[in-house]
Amino acid sequence: MTETQPPLTAHRFAMCFSSTPRGARLARRLCGTRLDAWGVPYGSDAHDTVTAVAAELCANAVRHGHVPGRDFHVLLTADPATGTVRIEVSDTLTERQPRLPAATAPDGEGGRGLLLTEALADRWGWSPRAGGGPGKTVWAECTAPCPD
Known part of the structure; x- marks a missing residue:
């Protein structure tokens, strides 16, 4: 009797x-390339x-x-x-935990990244970095239908 495994339905990219x-620019571009390859077109x-x-x-x-000499990791x-x-x-910095700004000055620069993430993503959050290393992981989930 031959056993077959069900097809892998989840896509994964890590770097x-x-x-x-x-x-950061390279990470964004590679995420975009992966999405297109997975059927979420440009x-x-x-x-x-x-x-x-x-x-x-x-x-x-x-x-x-940012911690000098340490990289950040992306999992898509x-x-x-x-x-x-x-x-x-x-990333590898534990001391700075993500939070939404209480108020952002309309003419100020910065401080809108998590507000934008909250507006665009269905869910987001953060946790201590897995594997016992220093740092944290910030995650977001979005609805993006992609074919098998």
């Missing part, structure tokens, strides 16, 4: 990036939403979670069965 603005609302959230989380890891997963894309960005 470490240098904790620099250039690393220019679609779902693609634009997920890449905007990825850009914000990666930029925050560089700006607020998509589950066609639920139509959910999840992005996780881990």
Whole structure:
């Protein structure tokens, strides 16, 4: 008797990036490329939403979670069965925990990344970095239907 396994339905992309603005841009672009390859095409609302959230989380890891000599890690997963894309960005700075700003001056720069993430994502949050290492993981989930 031959056993067959059900097909793998979840997509997964993981990579470490240098904790620099250039690393954040590369992470955003590679997330966009993966989404397109998984059937969430460039220019679609779902693609634009997920890449905007990825850009914000990666930029925050560089700006607020940077530790010299340490990279940040991105994990992007998509589950066609639920139509959910999840992005996780881990940095190595434990002391600065993500929070929404109480108020942002209309003419001030910065401070809007998590507000944008909250507006675009269906859910978001953070947790201590898995595996016992220093730092935290900020995650967001977005609805993004993708075919099998």
